[in-house]
Amino acid sequence: MTERAPATERVQTALAELDLEATIEELPDSTRTAQDAAQAVGLTVGQIVKSLVFMTDDEPVLVCASGAHRVSTEKLSGLLDGSVRQAKPDEVRSATGFAIGGVPPTGFARPLPTFIDRDLMQYDEVCAAAGTPSSVFRTTPLDLQRMTEGVFADLKDELG
Secondary structure: OOOOOHHHHHHHHHHHHOOOOOOEEEOOOOOOOHHHHHHHHOOOHHHEEEEEEEEEOOEEEEEEEEOOOOEOHHHHHHHHOOOOEEOOHHHHHHHHOOOOOOOOOOOOOOOOOEEEEHHHHHOOOEEEEOOOOOEEEEEOHHHHHHHHOOEEEOOEOOOO
């Protein structure tokens, strides 16, 4: 059996602590983009969960978005009552402990305020990164909400 990366082990531990039976899949190629992930696991791009970090002032916020579209920073700003911007790579790693391209929705040293794209609710199954660009796990939108304690919201950027 191949030894897992420490980042993937942190995700597996977090899932187990929540009694979520999700199996982490190690894929032969990178799944850095939603399209790559969808092709690798046989799902639609919309079923891929992008775990994105945004900054409001100096505080990180996690957004779990459908891979089919972009997040509206205007809508997110309205939910947070302040301006937001996408986090820089070093801010993502500092906030989550994971590098861009493999950021999971769970397994952080401290919980982040989280919003979940309402579009993900249309699927029975979704797939998220599991700590590295080549590891993923399947879950449901409700289990995604349970693991993140996130709030479902309309976050889709209508322009893309």
